[in-house]
Amino acid sequence: MNLTGRTILITGGTSGIGLALAEAFHQRGNQVIIAGRRQALLDEITAAHPGMHGHQIDMRDSAAITGLAEHVEALFPDLDMLVNNAGISQLEAWDEDTIDIDTSLATIETNILGVLRLTAALLPTISRQPSATILTTTSGLAFVPRSNYATYCASKAFLHSWLQSLRHQLRRKSIEVIELTPPYVQTQLAGPQQANDPAAMPLADYIAEVIALLDEPAPADGEILVERVKALRTAERRGVYREVFASLNPA
Numbered sequence: 001m002n003l004t005g006r007t008i009l010i011t012g013g014t015s016g017i018g019l020a021l022a023e024a025f026h027q028r029g030n031q032v033i034i035a036g037r038r039q040a041l042l043d044e045i046t047a048a049h050p051g052m053h054g055h056q057i058d059m060r061d062s063a064a065i066t067g068l069a070e071h072v073e074a075l076f077p078d079l080d081m082l083v084n085n086a087g088i089s090q091l092e093a094w095d096e097d098t099i100d101i102d103t104s105l106a107t108i109e110t111n112i113l114g115v116l117r118l119t120a121a122l123l124p125t126i127s128r129q130p131s132a133t134i135l136t137t138t139s140g141l142a143f144v145p146r147s148n149y150a151t152y153c154a155s156k157a158f159l160h161s162w163l164q165s166l167r168h169q170l171r172r173k174s175i176e177v178i179e180l181t182p183p184y185v186q187t188q189l190a191g192p193q194q195a196n197d198p199a200a201m202p203l204a205d206y207i208a209e210v211i212a213l214l215d216e217p218a219p220a221d222g223e224i225l226v227e228r229v230k231a232l233r234t235a236e237r238r239g240v241y242r243e244v245f246a247s248l249n250p251a
């Protein structure tokens with residue numbers, strides 16, 4: 001994939017994987033627009049990276065997504081790469097007397113509806129470019145779930161399926177549809193402790209491996225898989241799904 005001279009919108013660009021990708025893309029001379037809810041972080045990050053642009057948005061707000069697409073079309077009509085990366089991951093207990101359904105709904109709204117709405121809103125802009133990329137962050141947990149993050153894992157499995165259909169439908173346009181499938185990475189996705197969890201992959205290592213893979217021609221299946229995530233991605237194919245599920249979900 002060409003990773004220079006592009007115009008790239010990254011949702012979830014205020015922290016973690018999205019911010020690290022934004023910095024890597026910006027360093028390579030791309031026009032980068034980051035989006036997220038935290039205005040203070042948007043200000044701080046764009047001040048530290050001259051030329052980078054920030055846009056505040058709550059991906060659960062469909063009107064705001066329409067507004068973002070209009071803003072991009074007006075200011076960045078050359079947008080040729082959308083990175084659907086914003087996501088939340090929260091614990092769920094479906095075995096308690098009272099189920100916190102709001103957590104599940106927020107996860108679906110952010111991780112699924114936000115991605116579908118923004119992709120739909122920006123496809124007219126993206127489709128106009130000679131070539132373009134839609135890159136969407138799923139998870140290794142799309143392939144083997146951790147039961148205490150039930151809706152999170154299901155949301156990523158949804159995206160994995162949806163991306164295959166999107167890729168097929170867009171095959172005659174010059175739009176590549178890429179799935180970024182992280183393993184467990186040191187960010188604050190599930191809380192501050194995750195950023196220092198030795199079981200998680202260091203963020204810089206993850207981004208370096210991803211950028212190296214993105215520098216190569218996109219694989220036919222569109223999946224960007226670092227070595228660490230392959231155990232999850234291939235568990236069923238290798239006939240070890242039950243064992244891997246059990247290791248993630250102790251009895």
Ligand SMILES: NC(=O)c1ccc[n+]([C@@H]2O[C@H](COP(=O)([O-])OP(=O)(O)OC[C@H]3O[C@@H](n4cnc5c(N)ncnc54)[C@H](OP(=O)(O)O)[C@@H]3O)[C@@H](O)[C@H]2O)c1
Nearest residue numbers: 012014016017036037038058059086087139184185187189
């Ligand atoms: N870290 C991992 O282990 C791991 C593994 C597999 C997949 N992933 C995926 O990687 C992506 C990035 O996560 P991360 O690990 O980098 O965690 P993170 O640092 O918590 O990043 C999540 C990003 O999403 C944004 N976001 C969340 N809810 C939003 C909303 N309603 N509206 C707009 N932006 C919202 C956050 O920005 P604001 O708070 O500023 O809105 C933040 O920039 C997610 O899709 C996640 O599922 C991560």
